[in-house]
Amino acid sequence: MRTMIVAELDTEKSNRLIAEGLMPERMGAMLAALKPEAAYFYPAGGHRAFTLVVDLDQESALVTAVEPLWMELGAHVTLTPCMNAEELRAGIDKLTS
Template identity: 25%
Template sequence: MKMLLTVDFPHEPFNTLVRTGQAAAVIDRIMDSIRPEAAYFTEQDGHRCGIFVVEVASQAAVPAIAEPFFLNFNANCKFRIVMSPIDLQEAGLDELGKRWG
């Protein structure tokens, strides 16, 4: 299933990794490992933030995706299930509306 992963990077150790020229290499290693479908970097609540769309085959895959961010950046990770428009069409909303509406 597709998950939206939001990663909140605290200022430290990220600042130190930037100053020592290691931040880009660490991020590249993580991207090679998690292979996101999409990756964006932005600011959120005054912190650096990464937003990634990742494929998660099972719940057991979550640590392999999150641990690199935890261990290298002391980051906070949030996972949310996401659907494409096709997924939403296949969800049976009309039938759910009839049953629960």
């Protein structure tokens, strides 16, 4: 299931990880585990934020994808199922057949 994960990080927790030199390790581990097909990092609402597009093999994978964001980064997380253009075309074709 292709899923868009949008996360706004808690400033205090992320500042602490940066000051302790742990942020590259935590972000690297998350990216290695989730293997996003797209990853974007930006400021949002006065916080550090990012959007990842990941392909989760089953719904239960949401737990392992999101819990570290809440527990380690204090993130506000939004999950949205999404599709690429090819999948959209396939869905539209099913409507007309």
